[in-house]
Amino acid sequence: MTEGLNLPEYYIPPEIEGTVAITTLDRIYNWGRRYSVWPMFFGLACCAIEMIATAGARFDMARFGMEIMRPSPRQCDLMIISGTVTKKLVPQIVRLYNQMPEPKYVLSMGACASGGGPFKRGYNVVAGIDKFLPVDVYVPGCPPTPQALLFGLMKIQEKIDQESISKVRWYSDEPDEGIPVPILGPDLIDPRDFPALLKKEQEKEKQA
Template sequence: MLLENRFEDGFVVTSLEQAINWGRESSLWPMTFGLACCAIEMMATGAGRYDIDRFGAGAFRATPRQADLMIVAGTVNLKMADRVRRLYHQMPDPKFVIAMGACTCGGGPYYKYGYNVAKGVDLVVPVDVYVPGCPPRPEALLEGLMRVQDKVRRMKDLTKGGAEGPPVPARTGAVLLPDELATPEKALAFVTETKERAKPAKA
């Protein structure tokens, strides 16, 4: 970093590897791919309120050949497992998999008696990040996306030796709450007041 700040404004000095990783982590394109109820939550994450596009992962591609990220959202049953594996193999490298929800992390409610459910999508394809929950909240999925981005950031395609050590979390998906919900007491007062206001006016 000897060269940093030696040039006029508008110039940034970085290594080619870092530049590539920066581009890659900021445009992880997920595959349009929902299997069950978690997909609804994934769609909510993609929609305006949570807006996964802020992190560059909003371009849901309708084909595996244009996608970098597979968000396995929902129960993977054995009939579907073959298709999931095939879709994974159709994605170009480098590719990443988020296992979203209890079913994909380990079978979830179908663990004991689900004769038709794969007990975790990690038995079918390699998984990078597990997002537990039934279904996980959109914040949790954003957090999972950021953990994938951490992984991307320390990828070493050009330099020899590969990355050492675990990825360092750089950001969090936690959401700054509005002032009226900041503490439990304030939130309770807010809910009570909203309910009061929602009551029909007495004639």
């Protein structure tokens, strides 16, 4: 029950082992979070099927405390980008990410989500979700096997373990602005690119 919770330097008598632990606030905070990660039930493409297979009986994601997959972003803290991210869909993905409450993590599953994969050169494809969202763990594969996804999820847990309650961004005073939602224009427009685009335009005018 208290596995991984007790600090190794403290001796716990064998008769109360498993019921008492001497630990730090950070450790118990992370220990509680690492076994209750709720992924978002959000399938994009092929990888979503392997994600469902991971939730199935053979691979059983529930062993890691992750069996509750919620379709609503308000109830999730892990977004698994399971498939090709297209330009038409990326405004919705960014909006969903902004709607997730902190703490939140992003796992990029498969080649397409990580860098465009085989569809990288497509005119409607965003070559990697990391162009828009901060990705915590990349899982390679096309699609990754359920074992690979489980390994990625364990990496998320490891990342959670290393966080400190005094430094995490969701308790800091800086307000969370969210990520600006891309716009569908003649092509995909990222509002963060506006200064660069304007500069380019001005340079052109100068030359003319």
